[in-house]
Amino acid sequence: VARVGGDDFALLIPGMDQPEQAQQLAEEVYAEVLRPFKNGDSEIAISGTLGGALWPLDARSPGALWRRAEQALFIARNRHLPMLAFSAGVRKELSYRQKLQQDLLDAVQNNGIWVAYQPIWDNQRQRVGKLEALARWLHPELGNIPPDQFIPLAEESGLIGLLGEKILEQACADLALLHQAGFDWLELSINRSIIEFLQLDVQAKSWLDVIHQHHIAPAKIIFEVTESLLMDTQSQHLARSGLSVRLLYSLQGCACAIHQF
Numbered sequence: 001v002a003r004v005g006g007d008d009f010a011l012l013i014p015g016m017d018q019p020e021q022a023q024q025l026a027e028e029v030y031a032e033v034l035r036p037f038k039n040g041d042s043e044i045a046i047s048g049t050l051g052g053a054l055w056p057l058d059a060r061s062p063g064a065l066w067r068r069a070e071q072a073l074f075i076a077r078n079r080h081l082p083m084l085a086f087s088a089g090v091r092k093e094l095s096y097r098q099k100l101q102q103d104l105l106d107a108v109q110n111n112g113i114w115v116a117y118q119p120i121w122d123n124q125r126q127r128v129g130k131l132e133a134l135a136r137w138l139h140p141e142l143g144n145i146p147p148d149q150f151i152p153l154a155e156e157s158g159l160i161g162l163l164g165e166k167i168l169e170q171a172c173a174d175l176a177l178l179h180q181a182g183f184d185w186l187e188l189s190i191n192r193s194i195i196e197f198l199q200l201d202v203q204a205k206s207w208l209d210v211i212h213q214h215h216i217a218p219a220k221i222i223f224e225v226t227e228s229l230l231m232d233t234q235s236q237h238l239a240r241s242g243l244s245v246r247l248l249y250s251l252q253g254c255a256c257a258i259h260q261f
Contacts, residue, residue, distance in 0.1 A: 071091075101157045118132040165206075
């Protein structure tokens, strides 16, 4: 048993080379992980994800065996599965994700990501009061790739910052044109990854510079930060209890919101 990361642990089980044995052990380990434990007067329950690989079925060297187990764990986390063994399906999915990641880089660099706008109706004034900017990707071979697939991929691959910059630039340019056309009351809602928010400078200069370059009042821009990574950890407990948390705060005159569901 070894701790190999902040919250990652490894089990090396000698003499186990049959899938049925591994499955039984994984279920026993997972049951122990889920078992609540006492901390003073409190009872604490945690969750986890297991990924596994078998020698010599999946790999014939220690390093390769370790990589296969990590790859199975990665896919299990992305699928929100409790456990997963390495297989031909895992290999195929990893290959697909690697190709999709390269295609996403090409799309971001060559304007293959475009922005769609969803109108939000103001019942009181009986007009469209706000637009929500939505990133869209039309893959040349695969067709429309939904945001819930390519946004996490951008986060994992480090492309989310570049993607966010391009979306913000395009959205602000389009909003400026609408304001010039006489629709100066319109506000614009833009989704940003929590990763982008955490990497943002204290004064939010990089975002505000784009807004000011297009002569837009910061109050017209609403940044919505939909946290997906947090859902994999502590806010799972909120989700299980049915709670919804909405945090609001100010960013140099812009409206910002973090939604957790």
